[in-house]
Amino acid sequence: MRSALSTSWNAFRHGQGRDLVFEIQKLGFEEVELSFNLTSSIVEEIGLYAAQGAIKISSVHNYCPIPPGLTPAQALPDCYAMSSCNEQERLQAVQFTKRSIDTAHHLGARSVVLHCGRVEIPDRTRPLIKLLECGKKDTPEFIRLRKELIEERISKAQPFFENTLKSLAALNSYAREKNVLLGVETRYYHREIPTFEEIGIILKEFDNSQIGYWHDTGHAQVTENLGIAKHKDFLDSYGKRLIGLHVHDSVGGDDHRAPGEGNLDFTLIKPYLNESITCVIEAHHPATASQIKRAQALVEEIGNG
Numbered sequence: 001m002r003s004a005l006s007t008s009w010n011a012f013r014h015g016q017g018r019d020l021v022f023e024i025q026k027l028g029f030e031e032v033e034l035s036f037n038l039t040s041s042i043v044e045e046i047g048l049y050a051a052q053g054a055i056k057i058s059s060v061h062n063y064c065p066i067p068p069g070l071t072p073a074q075a076l077p078d079c080y081a082m083s084s085c086n087e088q089e090r091l092q093a094v095q096f097t098k099r100s101i102d103t104a105h106h107l108g109a110r111s112v113v114l115h116c117g118r119v120e121i122p123d124r125t126r127p128l129i130k131l132l133e134c135g136k137k138d139t140p141e142f143i144r145l146r147k148e149l150i151e152e153r154i155s156k157a158q159p160f161f162e163n164t165l166k167s168l169a170a171l172n173s174y175a176r177e178k179n180v181l182l183g184v185e186t187r188y189y190h191r192e193i194p195t196f197e198e199i200g201i202i203l204k205e206f207d208n209s210q211i212g213y214w215h216d217t218g219h220a221q222v223t224e225n226l227g228i229a230k231h232k233d234f235l236d237s238y239g240k241r242l243i244g245l246h247v248h249d250s251v252g253g254d255d256h257r258a259p260g261e262g263n264l265d266f267t268l269i270k271p272y273l274n275e276s277i278t279c280v281i282e283a284h285h286p287a288t289a290s291q292i293k294r295a296q297a298l299v300e301e302i303g304n305g
Contacts, residue, residue, distance in 0.1 A: 001273050001303035003247070003296055004031035004058035006282040011037050011072070017045030021055050027293050031058040033113075033280040034103070037072040040065040047107050057107040058278050059183075059244060062100045062114050067092075082167035083117025083160040083193050093117070094167050101171070104180045110278060111181040111243055113214050116168070116193040116202075119160045124149040125189040128226055129253030137227070146227060149190055157193075164193050165205060175210040181243050183214025186234060188222060188255070196229040196237075203241050212243035215272070216282075218255030221264050225252060232268055244278035245269060247299055256284040258291040260298045273303030 005024050014020040020042065024032055032055060034043060043065040050057055066075035080093035097114070104112050124145060131142045168182075175182050184194060184202055194202055199213060215238075220231040235242075247269065248255055249262030259266060259281060273279055281295050 001275060001279065001300060002030060003279045003281055003299045003303070004033050004056075005029045005292065005296075006033040006035050006061070006246070006280050007038065008035035008061075009283055009285070009287060009292065011035055011042075012285065015042075017042040018049055021046055021049055025055065027289060028296060031056040033057075033059045033061060033278075033282075034064045034107075034109070036061045036063055036066070036077045037075060038065055039072065043103060050107055057104075057109040059111045059113060059280060060100055060104040060107070060109050062112055063096045064100045064103050067096045067099075077115040078118060078192075081117040082114075082171075083119070083164040085120070085159055085163060090163055090167060094170050097167075097171055098174050101175050101178050101180050101182075105178040109180070111183050111214075112175070113183045113185050113244070113246070114171075115187070116164045116184055117160060118189070118192045119153050119157045121152050121156050121191050123189060123191060124152075125191070125226070129222070132225060133252045133254075137225075150228070153191055153195075161193060161198060161201075165202070168202065168206065168211060172206055172209050172211055180210065182211045183243050184211060185214040185246070186216040186219040186223070188216075188219045190223075190226075190228060196223070196234060199234070199238055203238060213238040213241045214244045214246070215239075215242060215269070216246040216248075217264060217266070217269060218246070218248040218250045218257075218282075221250045222253050222255055225250075235268060235272065239272060242272055242277060244280065245272065246280050246282040247295075248282045248284075256282060256287075258283040258287040259295040261287070261291055261295075266298065266302055270302050270305070273299070279303065
């Protein structure tokens with residue numbers, strides 16, 4: 001089993017695709033996931049490099065390349081939400097996701113990782129994490145805030161979730177034409193789509209489709225740390241529809257650390273590390289090159305052990 005590295009680790013340091021990929025290759029990686037902060041010119045340059053057989057593109061993270069008119073800093077995966085009740089925005093989300101599917105198809109990537117929008121309510125995940133990191137988990141204040149977050153989301157979710165399903169239906173048809181899989185990713189903020197329960201609804205709605213589950217270790221662990229859902233339950237419930245993993249470590253509410261630099265138990269993912277599953281290390285800055293190399297060794301040892 002070989003792991004890939006997400007370009008989210010070093011994209012901000014490079015203005016040219018060749019330099020970006022070369023730095024990753026020097027660490028011993030043969031595959032990369034193209035992250036959501038890459039310009040069209042960088043994607044095209046990486047594509048030329050991949051066409052020479054110098055690197056393999058494992059997967060693409062929506063939106064890739066970034067939508068026209070946006071800077072890399074603005075082009076977050078939810079800059080256009082496929083759940084939006086603004087129909088123009090929802091259609092833009094579908095349009096630019098199709099562009100990411102085209103990117104994957106053109107570069108020979110197996111899958112596109114999707115963020116599926118959000119319920120438009122105030123964010124309470126960050127305040128909840130702040131209480132967690134201040135040692136106030138399970139205090140009345142923490143329990144009250146978590147209860148308010150969950151209940152408000154349930155009361156407001158329906159139109160946004162229905163729009164996500166509508167968008168996914170269009171994307172599923174397009175992805176089938178291009179022979180690309182779509183990975184619905186575990187989310188970090190509880191207002192985002194999908195929750196643990198919504199993943200099940202999506203997978204049932206799109207049975208025998210291009211749509212599968214993309215497990216994010218850091219996001220799932222933060223969800224458990226907040227007492228919202230158990231990390232292992234995501235894998236136990238949806239592992240049969242798994243198409244890929246984002247592997248990164250966490251401490252409390254802080255994630256995207258290099259695997260081995262937090263307290264996450266990576267034996268949870270051991271049964272799913274095989275050649276049929278795309279495994280991407282998704283560590284962010286300030287992870288160092290040496291930490292990334294150790295992470296690669298750790299993940300591949302677990303997968304090959």
